[in-house]
Amino acid sequence: MMKKKSKAAVDGLLRDWASRQDFRADSLSELENKVMRNTRECLFEQNDGKQAAACWHFSMWRNLSLASVMVVAVVLVLVLPFSVQDRDIQRPDGANVQTVASFTPEQLAARKVVFDELNALFGGALRWVSVTERDFQFDFEADVVRPATPPVVLRTVILTRSEDGRAWEPVWNMDVILPADEYVTLEKPDAPIPQLGLWVHQLPDGGFVVQTDFGGAGTLADSRMQTFLPGDPDVQMTSLHSGDTEYRVTQSLAVIAGEAS
Amino acid sequence: MEAQEHISDEALIAAFRMDGMPYHLDMLFSRHIGKVRTMLYQMVLHDADADDLTQDVFRLVVRNIEKFSGRAAFSTWLYRVAMNRAKSFLKRRQRHPVAYGVDAPEPSGCSSLEPDLALATRELDERITKAISMLRPKMRAAVILIIMQGVPLSEAARIEGCAIPTMYWRVHEARQQLRKLLEEEL
Numbered sequence: 001m002m003k004k005k006s007k008a009a010v011d012g013l014l015r016d017w018a019s020r021q022d023f024r025a026d027s028l029s030e031l032e033n034k035v036m037r038n039t040r041e042c043l044f045e046q047n048d049g050k051q052a053a054a055c056w057h058f059s060m061w062r063n064l065s066l067a068s069v070m071v072v073a074v075v076l077v078l079v080l081p082f083s084v085q086d087r088d089i090q091r092p093d094g095a096n097v098q099t100v101a102s103f104t105p106e107q108l109a110a111r112k113v114v115f116d117e118l119n120a121l122f123g124g125a126l127r128w129v130s131v132t133e134r135d136f137q138f139d140f141e142a143d144v145v146r147p148a149t150p151p152v153v154l155r156t157v158i159l160t161r162s163e164d165g166r167a168w169e170p171v172w173n174m175d176v177i178l179p180a181d182e183y184v185t186l187e188k189p190d191a192p193i194p195q196l197g198l199w200v201h202q203l204p205d206g207g208f209v210v211q212t213d214f215g216g217a218g219t220l221a222d223s224r225m226q227t228f229l230p231g232d233p234d235v236q237m238t239s240l241h242s243g244d245t246e247y248r249v250t251q252s253l254a255v256i257a258g259e260a261s
Numbered sequence: 262m263e264a265q266e267h268i269s270d271e272a273l274i275a276a277f278r279m280d281g282m283p284y285h286l287d288m289l290f291s292r293h294i295g296k297v298r299t300m301l302y303q304m305v306l307h308d309a310d311a312d313d314l315t316q317d318v319f320r321l322v323v324r325n326i327e328k329f330s331g332r333a334a335f336s337t338w339l340y341r342v343a344m345n346r347a348k349s350f351l352k353r354r355q356r357h358p359v360a361y362g363v364d365a366p367e368p369s370g371c372s373s374l375e376p377d378l379a380l381a382t383r384e385l386d387e388r389i390t391k392a393i394s395m396l397r398p399k400m401r402a403a404v405i406l407i408i409m410q411g412v413p414l415s416e417a418a419r420i421e422g423c424a425i426p427t428m429y430w431r432v433h434e435a436r437q438q439l440r441k442l443l444e445e446e447l
Contacts, residue, residue, distance in 0.1 A: 009447045010436050011408050017389040018409040020382070023298055031312055032294050035319045036287050042323040043283055141422075183352050199353055211353070 103153065103254050107175075111153045112256045115177045128178035130186055137186070149180045150255055152200055154210060157250045160192055168248065172196055177256065180208075185215075192245070193220055200253065205230075208253055220247065229253045270335035274326065286326070290319055293336060296410070297343050303405045304347035305354075306394055314350060318343045333419060340406075340420045348398045385446060392442035396435055403431035404439070 111131070119126040122140040129138040155175045159168040171191050178184055180202045187195050194216030201209045207230040214220035220242050227236045229251070240247040268276070270289055277285035297318060302311035321342055329338055393401060399421070406417040407428070418428040440447065 006440060006447060007436060010439050010443065013389060013443060013446060014393075014404065014408050014439070017386055017393075018299075018303065020386060021299070021302060023295060023302070028295055028298065031298060031315060032291055034316055035290055035294060036283075038316055038320050039283050039286050039290070039323050042320055043281070046324070181349075183349055185352075197352075 102252055103155065108153060108254055108256070111175060111177050115151055115256060128176055128182055128184045130174050130176045130184070132174040139184075149202060150257060151177050151179045152208070153177050153254050153256060154198060154200055155250075155252045156196070156198065156212070158193065159248045159250075161246055163244045163246060171247070187216075189216075193247075210251055210253065212249065212251070225249065227251050271331055274329060274331075274335060277326065286323065289335070290322075293339055294319070297339065300340065300343055300405055300410065301347050303393070303409060304344070304398070304401060305350060306390055310350065314343075314346055318346050321346070337416060337419050340412075341422065344402050344406075344420060348402065351398045388446065389443065392439055395442060396438060400431050400435040400438070403428055404435045407432050 114129055114131065114136070115126070118129055118138055118140075125140040127139045127141055129136060153175050154177075156172055157170070158172040160171050161168045171193055172186075172188070174186070176184055176186075176198055178198070178200060180200050182199070184198045185195065186198070193214050195214070197211075197213030197215060199211040199213075201211070203209060207228065210227045210229060212225045212227070214223050214225070220240065225238060225240070227238065227249075229236055236252075237248065237250045240249060268288075270292070273285045273289040276282075277289075294315065298311055298315045301314045301318070302308065305311055305314065318339075322339060329335065393404070396404065402421060403417065406412040406420060407414060412420070414425055414428055418425045421428060423431075
């Protein structure tokens with residue numbers, strides 16, 4: 001009985017709170033006008049051919065068959081020869097990082113194949129793919145509407161060294177293929193930065209902002225970095241210090257053109 | 262236009278697909294915008310963010326209206342888009358949370374309350390807002406859909422893309438947490 005009363009009391013408090021947060025009618029009307037304006041802009045863009053809305057037929061991913069596994073295997077074969085190579089970035093002075101962080105046309109083409117194949121395999125439900133020199137990970141979610149922006153390849157290379165001048169060691173080194181505004185969380189429990197959150201946002205002028213969240217219990221835990229990449233493709237390098245440890249974060253980004261979206 | 266008030270959401274979408282006229286969507290969206298905005302505010306607990314997200318959600322819906330298959334009700338699809346957008350936003354914001362309650366709106370109708378009562382209500386609202394902000398996004402979504410919006414359990418489970426028992430468990434857990442956080446108010 002007490003439990004029931006307590007449940008009703010919590011629900012009552014919440015419902016009363018909700019009723020007091022009512023949105024004012026004039027604000028709602030203003031918001032409605034903005035939504036109507038946006039609707040027309042979106043329709044205009046679509047009719048103008050800038051945002052071709054491809055019909056999306058979700059094929060049941062639960063029915064993954066041997067054929068699907070074969071496709072993943074084929075994708076792996078395509079991915080790994082073009083993956084980022086750790087040995088190239090272990091230069092003692094870290095001078096070659098900028099070069100390593102740039103894309104070759106073959107790598108970009110391979111990334112596009114990976115994204116397109118996996119996206120087709122999961123009926124358009126693919127959220128993102130990350131590719132390292134050893135493996136690739138991906139995530140997908142059915143029935144989720146995504147922004148109609150082409151995906152981008154974001155390469156993130158993070159090196160670390162102690163201030164006694166030892167060689168640079170790679171911490172993270174991967175390409176993530178993701179649509180703008182999709183938040184990606186990657187984990188590597190044993191790394192000095194065990195968790196990495198990535199988010200890319202396209203600005204109206206065509207440039208990109210990349211937000212990188214450093215999570216977990218590492219030395220940069222709970223800190224955030226924002227990088228502005230005005231062009232496509234573009235590369236930015238940032239140096240970070242935490243105690244006696246120095247980090248060098250290099251990020252490069254390129255838009256994958258074509259049908260993938 | 263008045264006759265359209267009796268047309269179902271799905272019929273409005275069909276009409277838009279036939280002639281491409283935006284006023285079908287205007288009618289459709291005006292039915293849901295208030296509820297979407299309310300749900301988004303309850304998720305992100307910040308007025309300006311809720312306004313931005315509302316616009317964002319309807320932009321996404323326009324761009325993807327062709328993908329609406331009609332297997333579920335339009336409202337289910339729309340609320341799912343809204344909740345996913347809010348959760349994605351909260352994920353991004355989690356390391357830099359806003360100071361909840363700082364820009365909390367005045368309780369509606371507070372001008373008619375006695376000043377002491379208005380102040381007490383405001384303080385209570387701030388405590389409840391803070392308690393809600395401490396729930397994980399999935400728990401928060403469950404509380405909003407089922408307790409605040411009165412969405413049936415099965416419908417809420419479809420919106421959240423989970424099984425009914427999972428949704429039931431989330432509401433139960435959220436209630437337990439809120440009971441502890443709001444002990445003094447109960």
